[in-house]
Amino acid sequence: MPDRISQSGLWKIQRDYYRHLGMAAWDDKTPYYVTNSQVISESYADLITAFLLDHPPDLGQPLYILEMGSGTGRFGYQLARELTRKFQYFQSLRPLQFTVILSDIVEDNVKFWEQHPRLADLGPRIDFALIEPGFEDRVWLRRSRQKLADLSNPLVVVANYIFDSIPHDEFRVHNGQVEECLIEIVAKAHCPNSSPERLDARDVEIVRSYRPIHAATYYDAARHREVLLHYQKSIAQGSVTVPVAALDCLDRLRQLGKLLLISSDRGFTSAEAMAVYPDHPLALHEGCFSHMVNYHALGLSFPGALSTQRHLLDGVQTVCFSDLPAGPQLSYAFGERIDRKNTINNANDLFCILRDKPPFRGLLGFVKLHLHDPNAFSAVAKKLSENLAGLCYGDHQEVVSTLEQVWEHDFYFRGSPNLTFWLAHLYACLGLFERALSFYDLTIERQGVDEMLLYLQGSCWQAMGNAEQARHLYQQALQRVPDMPEAMQALRSLST
DSSP states (O other), X not given: OOEEGGGSTXXXXXXXXXXXXXXXXXXXXXXXXXXXXXXXXHHHXXXXXXXXXXXXXXXXXXXXXXXXXXXXXXXXXXXXXXXHHHHTTOTTTTTOOXXXXXXXXXXXXXXXXXXXXXXXXXXXXXEEEEOOTTOTTOOEETTTTEEOOSOSSOEEEEOSSOGGGSOOEEEXXXXXXXXXXXXXXXXXSOOTTOOSSOOOGGGEEEEEEEEXXXXXXXXXXXXXXXXXXXXXXXXXXXEEEEXXXXXXXXXXXXXXXXXXXXXXXXXXXXXXXXXXXXXXXXXXXXXXEEOOEEHHHHHTTOSEEEEOOOOOTTSOEEEEEESSOOOHHHHHHIIIIIIISOHHHHHHHHHGGGTTSOHHXXXXXXXXXXXXXXXXXXXXXXXXHTTOTTOOHHHHHHHHHHHHHHHHTOOXXXXXXXXXXXXXXXXXXXXXXXXXXXXXXXXXXXXXXXXXXXXXXXXXXXXXXXXXXXXXHHHHHHHHSTTOHXXXXXXXXXXX
């Protein structure tokens, strides 16, 4: 029997997986590096520090930082150490007492943290909580033996790789008409990864179907209904998700106090980027699964909403949402550290050089870590051009965005890298021939014309279907070098 996604048996499969494996879930099974690196913990510490400079805390009360789904505990350990170090730079923050709370749904994980010597060394700056889904407002701290309630200072919530693993719903929108996505979970004939106690995600098929709904009455919860109606009105055509569990989680946490949410995950930070896709299938990870997080929907309920705009589907978006306005310190820290430098993603992209990942990710990461410096780009442009075949939409858009940001840093002088040529070449590789031609023209302005530039321009015109202009350019190239093989072959192809 098909169910709406949020009410299906998928989520029991997910919970059973984590509870069954405990800490073993991170033995090269579940992705964790990108949101557990030293880079991300330091970046988050900068954001929290900036937020507190914008909104000075009550020094007579502690600040609590709640990490949802802490998993290994590594991130929380690093964050507590970084905050301790960074607060010392600011006289107004030195007296502030804070506690990083590691939380999870798995008792074995909490016991692992309680026995970890590194976490023990942090004393009162670290605590632990077992939090059941649906009861996020009931946070009992196991080390200090107290319950969070009526917080004077905002509650900082860190949620990395958590919203992608909890219930959501999916819909198709077309000219104001909305269809819900229903799924049926069908066990495969052979289930080698399952046991009598639990069904494994690798041993099921998910069958999708759709049916029309009335959006205004579909949800009982006002927050869910507002999000769905927003997309019904604002999206002409495409598929969208409603992150029902994440929305409920944040509303329950708001019962403890005002929120600052910092989260990184695979997801969408704009409705337009989400609606481009006809559906949003799950990604399988060795027995568990994840889905793209709809950060755009989560941000609708926050007055202070900062987010990255990354195009890669498997790239990580970072958001910083607050119930208080985003002040200048936080806006600066987020804009420079997270959005512009994008160190969280770029460090991970470079890490892919050591893994079995598309090499163009590492090359893009190299360019971005150098803040789109033209020399850095020119150093890897040839290698990058050799790895652009078969890009998906998101990858394609990410490359284009990178090229445009490199171009913004152009400063030509004799001896500078041949930037316009490499931009033209890569745009041609991407099939954006008009943009490529504009950069070939700039290359000729800067360094003069030669037979290869004439041939490459001709190739662009030929690809655009203008055989006459292509023939003219090939002939010009042959006037310079009569036996140029590329131009001769291109002319013959126009004659066939």
